[in-house]
Amino acid sequence: MKLNVGLIGLGRLGKVYARDLSSRLAETRLTAVADVNAALAAEVASEFEVPKSYGDPRGLLKDPGVDAVVIVSPTHTHRDVVIAAMDARKPTFCEKPLALSLDECRAMQAAVEKSGTFFQMGFMRRFDPGYAAAKRQIDEGRIGRPVVFKSTSRDPFPPSLEYANPKSSGGILVDMGIHDFDLARWFMGDVKSVAAVGGVLAYPELATVGDIDNAIATLVFADGRLGVIDLTRNGFYGYDIITELLGTEGTVRVGYLRETPVLTMTKNSVSHDTVPYFMERFERAYTLQLRNFAQNVLSERTPPITIRDGVEALRVALAATAACKSRTTVDVSSIE
Amino acid sequence: MKLNVGLIGLGRLGKVYARDLSSRLAETRLTAVADVNAALAAEVASEFEVPKSYGDPRGLLKDPGVDAVVIVSPTHTHRDVVIAAMDARKPTFCEKPLALSLDECRAMQAAVEKSGTFFQMGFMRRFDPGYAAAKRQIDEGRIGRPVVFKSTSRDPFPPSLEYANPKSSGGILVDMGIHDFDLARWFMGDVKSVAAVGGVLAYPELATVGDIDNAIATLVFADGRLGVIDLTRNGFYGYDIITELLGTEGTVRVGYLRETPVLTMTKNSVSHDTVPYFMERFERAYTLQLRNFAQNVLSERTPPITIRDGVEALRVALAATAACKSRTTVDVSSIE
Amino acid sequence: MKLNVGLIGLGRLGKVYARDLSSRLAETRLTAVADVNAALAAEVASEFEVPKSYGDPRGLLKDPGVDAVVIVSPTHTHRDVVIAAMDARKPTFCEKPLALSLDECRAMQAAVEKSGTFFQMGFMRRFDPGYAAAKRQIDEGRIGRPVVFKSTSRDPFPPSLEYANPKSSGGILVDMGIHDFDLARWFMGDVKSVAAVGGVLAYPELATVGDIDNAIATLVFADGRLGVIDLTRNGFYGYDIITELLGTEGTVRVGYLRETPVLTMTKNSVSHDTVPYFMERFERAYTLQLRNFAQNVLSERTPPITIRDGVEALRVALAATAACKSRTTVDVSSIE
Amino acid sequence: MKLNVGLIGLGRLGKVYARDLSSRLAETRLTAVADVNAALAAEVASEFEVPKSYGDPRGLLKDPGVDAVVIVSPTHTHRDVVIAAMDARKPTFCEKPLALSLDECRAMQAAVEKSGTFFQMGFMRRFDPGYAAAKRQIDEGRIGRPVVFKSTSRDPFPPSLEYANPKSSGGILVDMGIHDFDLARWFMGDVKSVAAVGGVLAYPELATVGDIDNAIATLVFADGRLGVIDLTRNGFYGYDIITELLGTEGTVRVGYLRETPVLTMTKNSVSHDTVPYFMERFERAYTLQLRNFAQNVLSERTPPITIRDGVEALRVALAATAACKSRTTVDVSSIE
Numbered sequence A, B, C, D: 001m002k003l004n005v006g007l008i009g010l011g012r013l014g015k016v017y018a019r020d021l022s023s024r025l026a027e028t029r030l031t032a033v034a035d036v037n038a039a040l041a042a043e044v045a046s047e048f049e050v051p052k053s054y055g056d057p058r059g060l061l062k063d064p065g066v067d068a069v070v071i072v073s074p075t076h077t078h079r080d081v082v083i084a085a086m087d088a089r090k091p092t093f094c095e096k097p098l099a100l101s102l103d104e105c106r107a108m109q110a111a112v113e114k115s116g117t118f119f120q121m122g123f124m125r126r127f128d129p130g131y132a133a134a135k136r137q138i139d140e141g142r143i144g145r146p147v148v149f150k151s152t153s154r155d156p157f158p159p160s161l162e163y164a165n166p167k168s169s170g171g172i173l174v175d176m177g178i179h180d181f182d183l184a185r186w187f188m189g190d191v192k193s194v195a196a197v198g199g200v201l202a203y204p205e206l207a208t209v210g211d212i213d214n215a216i217a218t219l220v221f222a223d224g225r226l227g228v229i230d231l232t233r234n235g236f237y238g239y240d241i242i243t244e245l246l247g248t249e250g251t252v253r254v255g256y257l258r259e260t261p262v263l264t265m266t267k268n269s270v271s272h273d274t275v276p277y278f279m280e281r282f283e284r285a286y287t288l289q290l291r292n293f294a295q296n297v298l299s300e301r302t303p304p305i306t307i308r309d310g311v312e313a314l315r316v317a318l319a320a321t322a323a324c325k326s327r328t329t330v331d332v333s334s335i336e
Helices: A012-024 A038-047 A057-062 A075-087 A102-115 A129-139 A177-188 A204-209 A278-298 A307-326 B012-024 B038-047 B057-062 B075-087 B102-115 B129-139 B177-188 B204-209 B278-298 B307-326 C012-024 C038-047 C057-062 C075-087 C102-115 C129-139 C177-188 C204-209 C278-298 C307-326 D012-024 D038-047 D057-062 D075-087 D102-115 D129-139 D177-188 D204-209 D278-298 D307-326
Strands: A003-008 A028-034 A052-054 A068-071 A092-095 A119-122 A146-154 A191-199 A214-221 A226-232 A240-247 A250-254 A262-266 A269-272 B003-008 B028-034 B052-054 B068-071 B092-095 B119-122 B146-154 B191-199 B214-221 B226-232 B240-247 B250-254 B262-266 B269-272 C003-008 C028-034 C052-054 C068-071 C092-095 C119-122 C146-154 C191-199 C214-221 C226-232 C240-247 C250-254 C262-266 C269-272 D003-008 D028-034 D052-054 D068-071 D092-095 D119-122 D146-154 D191-199 D214-221 D226-232 D240-247 D250-254 D262-266 D269-272
Touching: A003 A012, A003 A057, A003 A278, A012 A028, A012 A038, A012 A278, A012 B012, A028 A038, A028 A057, A028 A278, A038 A052, A052 A057, A057 A075, A068 A075, A068 A278, A075 A092, A075 A102, A102 A307, A119 A278, A119 A307, A129 A177, A129 A240, A129 A250, A129 A278, A129 B262, A146 A177, A146 C214, A146 C226, A177 A191, A177 A214, A177 A226, A177 A240, A177 A307, A191 A307, A191 C191, A191 C214, A191 C226, A214 A307, A214 C146, A214 C191, A214 C214, A214 C226, A226 C146, A226 C191, A226 C214, A226 C226, A262 B129, B003 B012, B003 B057, B003 B278, B012 B028, B012 B038, B012 B278, B028 B038, B028 B057, B028 B278, B038 B052, B052 B057, B057 B075, B068 B075, B068 B278, B075 B092, B075 B102, B102 B307, B119 B278, B119 B307, B129 B177, B129 B240, B129 B250, B129 B278, B146 B177, B146 D214, B146 D226, B177 B191, B177 B214, B177 B226, B177 B240, B177 B307, B191 B307, B191 D191, B191 D214, B191 D226, B214 B307, B214 D146, B214 D191, B214 D214, B214 D226, B226 D146, B226 D191, B226 D214, B226 D226, C003 C012, C003 C057, C003 C278, C012 C028, C012 C038, C012 C278, C012 D012, C028 C038, C028 C057, C028 C278, C038 C052, C052 C057, C057 C075, C068 C075, C068 C278, C075 C092, C075 C102, C102 C307, C119 C278, C119 C307, C129 C177, C129 C240, C129 C250, C129 C278, C129 D262, C146 C177, C177 C191, C177 C214, C177 C226, C177 C240, C177 C307, C191 C307, C214 C307, C262 D129, D003 D012, D003 D057, D003 D278, D012 D028, D012 D038, D012 D278, D028 D038, D028 D057, D028 D278, D038 D052, D052 D057, D057 D068, D057 D075, D068 D075, D068 D278, D075 D092, D075 D102, D102 D307, D119 D278, D119 D307, D129 D177, D129 D240, D129 D250, D129 D278, D146 D177, D177 D191, D177 D214, D177 D226, D177 D240, D177 D307, D191 D307, D214 D307
Parallel strands: A003 A028, A003 A068, A028 A052, A068 A092, A092 A119, A146 A226, B003 B028, B003 B068, B028 B052, B068 B092, B092 B119, B146 B226, C003 C028, C003 C068, C028 C052, C068 C092, C092 C119, C146 C226, D003 D028, D003 D068, D028 D052, D068 D092, D092 D119, D146 D226
Antiparallel strands: A146 A240, A191 A214, A214 A226, A240 A250, A250 B262, A262 A269, A262 B250, A269 D269, B146 B240, B191 B214, B214 B226, B240 B250, B262 B269, B269 C269, C146 C240, C191 C214, C214 C226, C240 C250, C250 D262, C262 C269, C262 D250, D146 D240, D191 D214, D214 D226, D240 D250, D262 D269
């Protein structure tokens, strides 16, 4: 049996999901797409042979041929669409970040609780075979007890100023950091306090919209264990994501930089290429994430990543953003 | 415009191709499948929503809804199916090896020439992004003039005795080596002579069907440059494919052994996993190979890998097999 | 011409220096050794065929056969020995850390200034061929402008409780961190403020003497650039030192974990060994450091690492220690 | 107790040995040096503070202050010097290759047997920590039974024409290959037959003296197991030595290419340096080899590498040279 999925939001990632849902996944059938740009919706529907397209997500949510929805529209729209999906009792997958404010989060969380409908938060790194293998090894005790969490995320070039604007992106610690903060919680549990430093060091133009290009946050987890996350928009050499769990009896490190398996050796030098950007690194994780969502809905399993995970990762990111501005340590629980 | 493809042969690789042709490739529509096991053909047709299924390839070849055919049936069937496809004037892709004897090759080659229909030989490694990047770098002169070709192929476990039987597999130097012999020709041109050694060193049971589990062949190319290929069925630790071109000003090496990007560091040891088998290593190459075929047919381009490439790689493999038995150097041109 | 060197302090590192000075370096002759343990001094003198041995550094400092001195006695003795060496006008090399308090530092700094005698601070990592190559590449502009400094130091096992006691070791941020804080200053200049977190996470017994086993410090440099240093005593898998400079046009990373060039591949696993401890990693740096000292004295060059470098690295380490306790950001200039 | 060593031959490697014997090794005292260039001998004696120097090895061999001798004079002199050392009953270490002809070998072997004096053959790779660790792992059974031996040796640039002349060097298969042939015998036992191909592919001027710049040899060991060795003079990118033992349950690979632990990441590229030449790669092996010799003599242990090892490695190299010329398989036992 296949799950009939409606897809809301047809930007860059939306099109990737359209392809996954329409052809890559044996578990799904893409039966409807929606975008506020109705022409785009129609075009995508045609390209992927999707029966229906909508210029308004509400239309899609009323479509009885839609069993479940995948929401990948812009972050600021998540609140309304998620609440509407919960009202329509459609099992829902929502891409990260859940929102940019905790007020929005609370509204969505209330809707999910009231409706009792299945809701799965999207944090694709948890489905990357590398991260999944690391989690398995740690759960099996291979490194003893993990005591320090380290994560590095590097984008190879800065976003457009429009995108970078913290009003829409949340700023680097939300926009890029949300993945690392979620990983931190996944591997180590809740975060008690955060401190952070940051600055505009490589791309002065980012200052004009109020964003920074480098940030480093230290974390103290609820039980006193430690974490550190560093983010940069000047990865320049390539897209580089590294996460490490240091344990009492060993370490697990996830990350690689080579795109093709080619080593070129010339005079006194050995070199290889790098991963260009996130889709080359995590394409499979995105696909596996959607498959997991479909399987969960079809098998009536509980979601592995809940709306609370979305809320709490945001809370840590907001605490880090506040700490970076004030140069003080911020209790995560103080962020409301 | 999409190419309507008929797929002949639905074994392990056939099913992979069915998925690629039916959903992964924007350029193709899988309109018919055929297998001598008609029930299997019907089942695969149902799974991938293919309009038609046939218990006999001849049926598929007469189907006017089929624009082009992909042949991945057992090697011993290639001759008849290819000749029939050429008679039916269907543009054809044929999986390697072309055949196990040069007699069969000649019959197919005659049919291709007489028909004048598009025929593309399948050697998927040429479409692997790693091998393609290596070729590009060499063509750009990054290592000067390549003078030595080295290639290693290791399977992680032995095939079944039924599969290994040289009567159907051609023996290790044909079955495994055909890829390396094709790469040798692609990178360095025609091969003049071959010498080889081999033996049953790890899996004594292979001797009962007349195969060996390890072989090493040295090549002298037409212009005097050198090559060496080593093959083993006891890769044991994982699937390991390495090719290197040593040039006058550098070297290019293609190959990797890590499956997931996880390093595990425990007491005095750093370790990572390995690539399990060929599909994990070359899945993308298979897909890219079929896309290339479809694009070539749609755009009326000439095939990048011709039937002659299939014939000549086999001739070298047969020369190596003869050299391994006789422990003498064998002129490739003497194999007819 | 050879420099006649007197060596003060014959502990673990002292013996390594005795061998370097007596036989490995063409530039030096080891003419005297001193240790408060006179029997040990005599024994070392005999082993390395050193003409004279002293039970009191003062004796050695008066020896007219001694052209220059290398001080590697315990940190708490540095002040008196350095001041005496300056009084005796012997060109001096002093091992890190300079001292554990800024009061001691000031006393030594005054003596150096008053005497005007050559004084070189020991921070051996600057002489490691890896670090030296990284510095060269950065100075040549290969990564643009470095904007973030990252450094990780991991010891493979905890020190004895006696050693770890912050009263003699200074605590983890001084004892281990001093190297990283010096590197931070070498690559990026003076540090403006520090924040830090830390804890006893792996070896509870360290709490009994007041030390911690893990710490992470973030740095803001005088010009606003950023840094992060993480230290652990539970490297467990091996001795692991990694430093990275992230620049606007690339990155340089120094560090490796493999001791012997052996890869062992067994079922689904590739593994190699790790560097056991600091001498295996930095033996050559220690030797090169002493050679540089001898050459500087012989050629009357100014010291590449001055007493101010020793003082300022300590100041940052003390600021980090204070920040770790108070969980506040500490201005480095406030530490006096 | 120290061994008083006399050193014969003061070329490039002779000077390295002079330093090792005079200062690096606790077990030895360098008491005499000899070279047919008496001025050079005097100069080296002065530099390393060696009591005596000789313009004729015979003088050194009569010196009662010399307990044992290390012979590193040109290969063509080995026969006379070794025979004289055996007559003088001096325990002897002789650098590889033993000789360039089996006739010379036989004369030396007879002298060793008649004299009964300790004789140790020099094959330094066996003392490299990497090769030693590989041997240990194999002996412990970590890869099951090794069935294929592979070895690659690459020099970064061609030798002078004078050096390369096969009359003095033996040609590439003796000059470079002797190390690999010795490793082959060490890991796998005696070699039954050899085949080889080779050519002048990168440096045409080598043809003028009768040498080639690339060669590939396949080996069949006495028990039917297999080996392959490839040699090149156009390593160009660096000095690259790789040896691999493929076993029934895994593989051990020895080799590395990185000189300093620095990774430089720039636009779409990660690169590191390479090992310049043999001394950077094997300096420690040379030192450990001499230490082992001294310890063996001092402790009256039997030599781990005998004159037979020297003879048999040469026999295989000569068989390979003959096979390369004739393009036939050559039985090693046929070379006399």
